[in-house]
């Protein structure tokens with residue numbers, strides 16, 4: 011079988027499943043690691059919940075789940091084993107559904123709830139998609155307006171499984187300003203476009219910093235030297251400044267939209283959530 015016959019490129023949109031009782035499925039991704047996907051996912055989910063929506067958040071990163079730390083639900087003790095520790099439901103009988111934890115009005119699930127935070131787990135990369143799909147279907151989400159999935163870096167699994175099997179209503183891309191991040195994020199853009207997943211826009215993160223003395227924003231990195239990048243053609247959902255408060259709050263389990271709602275970063279995150287809602291409505295109108 012040629013490689014591409016297995017991939018999202020060849021899968022028809024009609025073959026994909028819409029998740030029961032879940033209004034909108036949004037994924038947050040980037041080709042690059044460490045650019046702020048989890049920070050954006052958490053603040054997007056909490057900002058949507060603050061606007062009155064019912065929201066769920068799935069941490070799609072099995073190797074390095076960040077959501078437990080960012081939402082203050084850390085598991086410091088080690089579990090005995092990978093398969094023993096993950097209480098996945100029997101999908102045929104729909105038994106043993108997992109209750110998600112709720113923080114800041116958001117229902118959350120992460121592999122990090124079952125595995126110690128400094129414990130290494132090593133599911134085979136090919137199995138990641140299946141594992142994440144099973145985790146997603148094992149949760150008793152109830153009725154949700156939005157389910158946000160925080161994807162790991164890259165363009166392979168579990169991204170491929172999600173895009174191939176589920177109706178994903180929109181993708182939010184996150185990048186930092188360096189060429190190296192923008193080039194990798196453009197790869198993620200190409201992946202979603204090939205899979206016919208509507209790309210809602212890109213969040214520019216950590217491009218500027220707020221001077222603690224004069225209060226002015228200044229750029230941290232040199233401007234991109236790329237003349238053209240595919241990301242230039244998609245809507246910008248927000249420019250989040252580098253703010254040490256984001257790290258310190260997030261390391262203590264408080265998203266900035268809750269802990270520092272008046273900060274520039276929090277305001278941009280809240281506007282970003284509104285833009286995401288608008289873009290989803292535009293995409294729906296476009297399809298009608």
Ligand SMILES: Nc1ncnc2c1ncn2[C@@H]1O[C@H](COP(=O)(O)OP(=O)(O)OP(=O)(O)O)[C@@H](O)[C@H]1O
Nearest residue numbers: 043044045046047048049163251252253256257260
């Ligand atoms: N705007 C910001 N200002 C300051 N720190 C930030 C900002 N955005 C993210 N960070 C910090 O950068 C680090 C990486 O962020 P995050 O974990 O969200 O990135 P990621 O893309 O999800 O990483 P990974 O590839 O590991 O999943 C974290 O310590 C986070 O608190």
